[in-house]
Amino acid sequence: DAGVIQSPRHEVTEMGQEVTLRCKPISGHDYLFWYRQTMMRGLELLIYFNNNVPIDDSGMPEDRFSAKMPNASFSTLKIQPSEPRDSAVYFCASRPDGSNQPQHFGDGTRLSIL
């Protein structure tokens, strides 16, 4: 069974550019989460979806960030315009329905904004 797949693995772009990160969750998982990891702030939850519907986006830092889940097998996290302080590793995770279930993480996208 394939795990959570994220693309690209690395992205380097100049500030002001639009960045789109992609995630394919594990088939059958009803929940999808986007996290950001930095040395200063650790792992932060940005947003999560249940059955493709955004449930909690309180962690999204500002309006420059947006996330969508058009279907059960695909989600995107978009930053427009990007800024150097957005540089981080972005992780996607999914989990099945039910209580006491672990989350399954992708290997992340390492984003560098110059």
Add this chain to the structure above:
Amino acid sequence: SQQGEEDPQALSIQEGENATMNCSYKTSINNLQWYRQNSGRGLVHLILIRSNEREKHSGRLRVTLDTSKKSSSLLITASRAADTASYFCATVRSNDYKLSFGAGTTVTVRA
């Protein structure tokens, strides 16, 4: 926001020794989970302990949970070089699905 706090921040041990790390948290929880992260990789789930459980084992891992002290510990016995990684505790509150992570403990196992 980070609810869990791990202690110590870093740990260096000899292969074959045991490694113990602790996690404290602030609010009532439904369960507590431990994850491992190897350099450049995503987090891998190790073990989940429910709020009504006190101890759980998985292979060389032993996790304890003390809800009265709001703390948990992870013990790795007979450590191996492959155990070198960062270890994170994460809590899930009741009626919630979000994980709140601590800052992690970096473990280095010397051959």
